[in-house]
Amino acid sequence: MDMHHHTPFDPKNPDLASVKKLLDRRTFLTKTSMGIGAIALGSLLGKSLFGKGNMAAPMEEGVTSTVFPNYLPKAKRIVYLFQSGGPSQLDLFDYKPELTKYQAQDLPESIRQGQRLTGMSAEQSVFPVASSIFKFDQYGESRAWVSELMPHTAQVVDDLCFVKSMQTDAINHDPAITFLQSGNQIAGRPSIGAWLSYGLGSDNDNLPTFIVLISKNGRGQPLMARLWSNGFLPSRHQGVEFRSGKDPVLFLGNPEGYDGKDRGEMLDYLKKLNRLQHDTYSDPEINTRIAQYEMAYRMQTSVPEVTDMSDEPDWVYEMYGEESRDPGTFAANCLLARRLLEKDVKFVQLYHQDWDHHGNLPGGLRAQCKQTDRASAALIKDLKQRGLLEDTLVVWGGEFGRTVYSQGKLSPDNYGRDHHPRCFTMWMAGAGVKPGFTYGETDDFGYNVTKDAVHVHDFHATLLHLFGINHEQLTYKYQGRRFRLTDVHGHIVKDILT
Amino acid sequence: MMLLNIFTFTGKFHPLFVHLPIGFLLLAALLQWAGGLPAYAKIRVAVPVTLLAGAIAGLFSCITGYLLSLDGGYNTTTLNLHMWMGIGTTAIAFTAWLISIRKIPFAFFQSKKSLNLFLVLIVAGISLAGHWGGTLTHGEGYLSFSNTDNATAYRAPISDINGALVFRDIVQPILQHKCADCHNKNKMKGELSLQGFAQIMKGGKHGEVVMSGRPAESEMIKRVLLDPSDENFMPTDGKPPLTADETTLISWWIEHALQKEDLTVAVASPPENIMQIIRDYFGGGVQILAANHSPKTQLNTATQLSAPALQADAIQSLTNTGFVVKQIHYNPDLLDITLPAGTGDAKTQLALLQPVKENITWLNISGNEVSDEDLKAVGSFTNLQRLRLDNNPVSDKGLEHLKALVHLESINLCFTKIEPASLVMLETMPALKTVYIWGTALPQNHAYRRADSTLKIVAGESAAGK
Numbered sequence: 001m002d003m004h005h006h007t008p009f010d011p012k013n014p015d016l017a018s019v020k021k022l023l024d025r026r027t028f029l030t031k032t033s034m035g036i037g038a039i040a041l042g043s044l045l046g047k048s049l050f051g052k053g054n055m056a057a058p059m060e061e062g063v064t065s066t067v068f069p070n071y072l073p074k075a076k077r078i079v080y081l082f083q084s085g086g087p088s089q090l091d092l093f094d095y096k097p098e099l100t101k102y103q104a105q106d107l108p109e110s111i112r113q114g115q116r117l118t119g120m121s122a123e124q125s126v127f128p129v130a131s132s133i134f135k136f137d138q139y140g141e142s143r144a145w146v147s148e149l150m151p152h153t154a155q156v157v158d159d160l161c162f163v164k165s166m167q168t169d170a171i172n173h174d175p176a177i178t179f180l181q182s183g184n185q186i187a188g189r190p191s192i193g194a195w196l197s198y199g200l201g202s203d204n205d206n207l208p209t210f211i212v213l214i215s216k217n218g219r220g221q222p223l224m225a226r227l228w229s230n231g232f233l234p235s236r237h238q239g240v241e242f243r244s245g246k247d248p249v250l251f252l253g254n255p256e257g258y259d260g261k262d263r264g265e266m267l268d269y270l271k272k273l274n275r276l277q278h279d280t281y282s283d284p285e286i287n288t289r290i291a292q293y294e295m296a297y298r299m300q301t302s303v304p305e306v307t308d309m310s311d312e313p314d315w316v317y318e319m320y321g322e323e324s325r326d327p328g329t330f331a332a333n334c335l336l337a338r339r340l341l342e343k344d345v346k347f348v349q350l351y352h353q354d355w356d357h358h359g360n361l362p363g364g365l366r367a368q369c370k371q372t373d374r375a376s377a378a379l380i381k382d383l384k385q386r387g388l389l390e391d392t393l394v395v396w397g398g399e400f401g402r403t404v405y406s407q408g409k410l411s412p413d414n415y416g417r418d419h420h421p422r423c424f425t426m427w428m429a430g431a432g433v434k435p436g437f438t439y440g441e442t443d444d445f446g447y448n449v450t451k452d453a454v455h456v457h458d459f460h461a462t463l464l465h466l467f468g469i470n471h472e473q474l475t476y477k478y479q480g481r482r483f484r485l486t487d488v489h490g491h492i493v494k495d496i497l498t
Numbered sequence: 499m500m501l502l503n504i505f506t507f508t509g510k511f512h513p514l515f516v517h518l519p520i521g522f523l524l525l526a527a528l529l530q531w532a533g534g535l536p537a538y539a540k541i542r543v544a545v546p547v548t549l550l551a552g553a554i555a556g557l558f559s560c561i562t563g564y565l566l567s568l569d570g571g572y573n574t575t576t577l578n579l580h581m582w583m584g585i586g587t588t589a590i591a592f593t594a595w596l597i598s599i600r601k602i603p604f605a606f607f608q609s610k611k612s613l614n615l616f617l618v619l620i621v622a623g624i625s626l627a628g629h630w631g632g633t634l635t636h637g638e639g640y641l642s643f644s645n646t647d648n649a650t651a652y653r654a655p656i657s658d659i660n661g662a663l664v665f666r667d668i669v670q671p672i673l674q675h676k677c678a679d680c681h682n683k684n685k686m687k688g689e690l691s692l693q694g695f696a697q698i699m700k701g702g703k704h705g706e707v708v709m710s711g712r713p714a715e716s717e718m719i720k721r722v723l724l725d726p727s728d729e730n731f732m733p734t735d736g737k738p739p740l741t742a743d744e745t746t747l748i749s750w751w752i753e754h755a756l757q758k759e760d761l762t763v764a765v766a767s768p769p770e771n772i773m774q775i776i777r778d779y780f781g782g783g784v785q786i787l788a789a790n791h792s793p794k795t796q797l798n799t800a801t802q803l804s805a806p807a808l809q810a811d812a813i814q815s816l817t818n819t820g821f822v823v824k825q826i827h828y829n830p831d832l833l834d835i836t837l838p839a840g841t842g843d844a845k846t847q848l849a850l851l852q853p854v855k856e857n858i859t860w861l862n863i864s865g866n867e868v869s870d871e872d873l874k875a876v877g878s879f880t881n882l883q884r885l886r887l888d889n890n891p892v893s894d895k896g897l898e899h900l901k902a903l904v905h906l907e908s909i910n911l912c913f914t915k916i917e918p919a920s921l922v923m924l925e926t927m928p929a930l931k932t933v934y935i936w937g938t939a940l941p942q943n944h945a946y947r948r949a950d951s952t953l954k955i956v957a958g959e960s961a962a963g964k
Contacts, residue, residue, distance in 0.1 A: 067825075067828060069826055069827065070799070071799035071800070071801070071827065072799070072801045072826060072827045072832065072859070073826055076834070076860075200824075201824070203822055203824060203834075203836070204822065205822075319959070344822070344836065381959040382959070384956060384959070385912070385934070385936045385956065385957070385958045385959050386888075386910075386912065386934075386936070387886065387888065387908070387910035387912060387932075387934035387956070390884070390908055390932065391860075391884065468826065468827075
């Protein structure tokens, strides 16, 4: 193979042909036309724009800020147990004993305050207050309230930090889940995992930085790949979905008749071709492509290794629940998440659907909790005993809360609840958040936040902070403006930090 | 008014246009003089057209420059020098063009000597006009080796915030950063310079800008607190506005510390909220240099650790030998290092970490057959905060080597051979908060724990072994 493209330019013995290739008229004009404008602009604005001497060199095109982390992080990895559909805070964690007094009465306007409702319940003639039919009790040294539906979570409350005053701007699933995962209600922005991958890179070159696990047979509101999209960030930052079953990652296996050696040779030649292409056009996206092929090749070994759970002893399956033996269940995904976190995968994103209980909430919620409670708690315990909880952030929560009034008919043992953006409960645990702590309060109806509201942007700012990132500095320039996960908002919730 | 706006707008292109005559005219000189060499004899035919282009571009520069100067606020002396030198050079350039095409009917102007002389004048004229132009834009003293002027002159670093000068170290740098682009000695917009205590006290076109004890009535504060769309808002033209902290600091300075230029923080004794902002600005107060600070978040994110700077190739060479290395802090440079389980001989690998031993803050060497002897090396990683030793055959004897790790906050000893004696030693470690003991011979209940201990001992949830 002719390798002269790799030799640096030697002025004494100039290879003008190669220089010409790199800098032909078209390329030159493309690359410099902006440059001249920029020089003129710089001169117009004076030195203030370019005079900041200690600005670090950009990491790559589009990057407009300094190197990360900005300060010593607390968290090294995160597992986000996303409960899609909007779990009812009123029946799980936000205990409102006063509600029994108002049972079946119309929700006072002084509480609703003209709050917009979804089209599903806005036409109701009455909004009957529905207290939870589930029993609550206090657990642990932190005396946190948990409903009887979450007996296992109740056992780990001293490791959890409840935020009861979460708020979002969206009232419907798609914008709300997109908002929580990407900081914007309209699709197209990078997800949290993509931002972290972009800012901090990978801790394990053999596995993706950002892995998505979805509970199988999910019903209810759909999940879309754009929730773990890289948006406008380089494509290597998007989440990689692991599926249950024979092929955890699609198109990773060798075609029939190929062995690993063939594949390696083929990729070597492909790499040479790509290098040639890169030498001609100097397009950084070609380097990304080369890196992707190499990553995929390494994943041919590393993925089967990490997803083969046959080396887990029986007591582990007992801990996560027997259904953890069934690949693709929430419990199995929690266990797989632990295995990925042990390998220093930075972001493991779980999704569990079907928390959208407009009607028949008691029955639906019971089933959902049965599928998730034990495994969520087991994950906390397991990470803790292995010493991983101190630098792993665990997040549990949905995209919004549910209304205090019943959607549809309220009977003594059945009711439904509509979407409620004004308050909902999430919990976090591990790296850098206070254990056994509850933050934020809602009114007696569980309808409005009365103390320490935490907006979705604030949650994002706090999350990035735990990774040592100043959310105002993690930006990417796209279409002429610098974008952030937190847009122009976000306050770090200092009171929940250790 | 509209007309004036168009004039000013056109004027703003002066810094762009002005580089054209510089280039053309210097090129003309180059062509003329290089043409003296036999190999380049032919290029002299291009001299007249280059001169003409330069002269015309010079004319445009003069016009736009004059329009820009209508905007006002420039040091008149420098401005006049710059303007007349520019006009002069342009005139000389036109003359040189006429000489080059031999249209001046005097014998002297027909000679090559005259053209050379005029080209020398042009080069000199461009240099001087350019220098004065630069002084107008960037301020006096821009072209000097020391890279400082009076307002930001170098002072030795101070280690204590209380020794900082309120004006020199806190107020002046903010003004220098956010205001002095337009309000400096040479470019006195509104006849105001904010470089130097005396200049600030003198005020501008509309009088005083600061009134001691009355920040709310001081023009300096009033202007920055206006609605950003207000015509009088400062800084103008979308330049970065002052942050809330900066405004608070300056308000406090006007209210309480205006009387003397060399007041120190200790003497001014600001209230705690102001003190906090000052501390945040200096990020721990290790290095206080007038020109060196930028706003930081109010969270205390400064690390107490100090470590030598990393060698440029340190991370790369460790990565090449099998480590996973992440930098988790810059200045001081701190590292998170993982030796993936089963990478190789622990002793050899740990020896490779010697060059960065003070930079290692998190270390994970679990599952690498690390022996008691190997922990000697780990004991020299003085900035360790988190250490994962799990799944290694280390025992109490090895842990003795870790005694000197005064920053160690957590240690993972799961599935090691440690015994209860270790806990006695670990209790004495000053920063240690958490010990993980799952899968060891230690009882997995907390019966042995000292009542007064603050050490958190995390045992296994599952009694079963691994």
